[in-house]
Amino acid sequence: MIAKNKVLGLIIFLLFMSIGSVQAQLYRISLLTCDPGDELYMAYGHSAIRVFDNVNGTDYVFNYGTFNFNTPNFYGKFAGGKLDYMLSVSTYADFITTYAGEKRAIREQVLDLNSEQEQYMVEFLQVNYLPERRYYRYDFFFDNCATRIRDAMDLVLGDQLIWNDEQVQEREKTFRDLIDEYVLRMPWADLGIDLALGAVIDRVASPQEEQFLPDYMEEAFARAEIQGDGPTRPLVKETNVILDFPKPEQGVIGAFNSYWLFWLVAILFSAITFIGFKRKKLFIGFDIALFSILGILGIVIFLLWFATDHSATKWNWNILWAFPGHLFLAIALFSKNLKPWVRKYLLAALILADAAVVFWILGWQSFHPSLIPILLVIILRTNYLYYNISKYKPLKA
Incomplete structure (x- = not known):
């Protein structure tokens, strides 16, 4: 009788473990990091969030880096810093097709979130996609396609998210240093940016602030950890190369400069x-x-x-x-x-x-x-x- 009870208890335990495993695999949430492209507006790369629903089989990409060309007085608002960007949603297949056409590499970092954290992230994205919530006032350094994702992670995980920024504290790059890394091969664009931007970007960016650049946010995600909901674990549990193309050569300046x-x-x-x-x-x-x-x-x-x-x-x-x-x-x-x-x-x-x-x-x-x-x-x-x-x-x- 005791043996039968032990067997029954083991079966019940495995059943609950199985249910927990299914719940944990309800979504697959990933950070997508896209390489820079050949045009100035592509020069700094791009970030987006992929949400794959294991139950329904849907696969969507949430993208904070889009804007509406039909906005009244589009160019006037862009020049005046009054243009609103928005959160858009596309299928994963369409997203990949776009970047494949531009010959821009994409890397995926699958996040090791528990079921509750996954659900919170999905609900957060769904709420932010509501018509009255999807628009935001874009700021290249402090509110863009990358920082919105970073801030979402801070909100979803709270104090459980440990960025481990002490590993890069001694880097001490200014905002101007950071953007110069991406436009050295575009000397006229580099000149125009330095002419337009003031002394406010000549201060050292903190490791958190460096994440306005997708490459730096990818690096930050790779060193981050989740603590407090069980054993400490890396934020990223799996890294995949989705598209692979050579990066544009940095530091190669054209003859006319x-x-x-x-x-x-x-x-x-x-x-x-x-x-x-x-x-x-x-x-x-x-x-x-x-x-x-x-x-x-x-x-x-x-x-x-x-x-x-x-x-x-x-x-x-x-x-x-x-x-x-x-x-x-x-x-x-x-x-x-x-x-x-x-x-x-x-x-x-x-x-x-x-x-x-x-x-x-x-x-x-x-x-x-x-x-x-x-x-x-x-x-x-x-x-x-x-x-x-x-x-x-x-x-x-």
């Missing part, structure tokens, strides 16, 4: 300054072109700083050398008789350019390296014009 072009500009202005000094001429047409370009660029920087909701374009000290007032200087230089303020403005422009160099040296903002010759040109020409413009071009009394 700002580095050598700006040095050619510097050589040109050095030559005309030397010739002008010898011949007692200004060659002021070159200055009109130079300060026109700088003034227009300064207006763009000013608008990005003060007239948009972009958080990363604030405190942009590129405005010291690309100053909006330079456009008025260019207009004034057209005149046959210069107004007295022109010479004073040239001294102010010289001081501003010198200040930009000081800001760079002190580390208050990191400027794009190709700008060195442009800063030298501004310092050279403002200095030359300040001391010589009254000699070769009459000033109004």
Whole structure:
């Protein structure tokens, strides 16, 4: 009788274990990390969440990185930092087809969640997909396709999620360092980004903040652990390569880039300054072109700083050398008789350019390296014009 009871107890125990195993396998939830692509908007990679339902056989991908091109005033909202991104859902097959067509690799990290955590994650995604919840105000560094997934994991697992960030605490990369890693092979895009983004991105990003980049979030998931609901276990229980393509080569700069072009500009202005000094001429047409370009660029920087909701374009000290007032200087230089303020403005422009160099040296903002010759040109020409413009071009009394 005792033996029969033991057998019956064993059967009941195995039955409950079997039921528990089925519950644990109700969903298969994975982080999908996609490699960068050839276009600028693909340059930083992508993250998404895959949810496979073992019972119903459905296989969906939840994607926080989509937006609606039919949004009224789409480009105006994009430029002003007012464009809303949204959570979208597609079939896994469609998602893979898209990235296969773009020849972008995809890696999958299957998460070792228990049944309760899986259910919480699925419900969280379903609620966030409701029409009134799916839209959010996009921020490249702090609220994007990757950070939304990171924040969801923090919410679902709470204190049970241990990121083990101490393993990378000594990395100390700034936000600018991090994004530069992905656009080195796109020199003009790299220059444009450095011109548009201000000193706010020149602080060191914490390991949590690094996860705005999909590759870094993939790395963080790989070292993270779950504690407190049983034996400590890695967050990721299985890693699979879904698509495999070569990554775009980093650090390979095209032949036509700002580095050598700006040095050619510097050589040109050095030559005309030397010739002008010898011949007692200004060659002021070159200055009109130079300060026109700088003034227009300064207006763009000013608008990005003060007239948009972009958080990363604030405190942009590129405005010291690309100053909006330079456009008025260019207009004034057209005149046959210069107004007295022109010479004073040239001294102010010289001081501003010198200040930009000081800001760079002190580390208050990191400027794009190709700008060195442009800063030298501004310092050279403002200095030359300040001391010589009254000699070769009459000033109004």
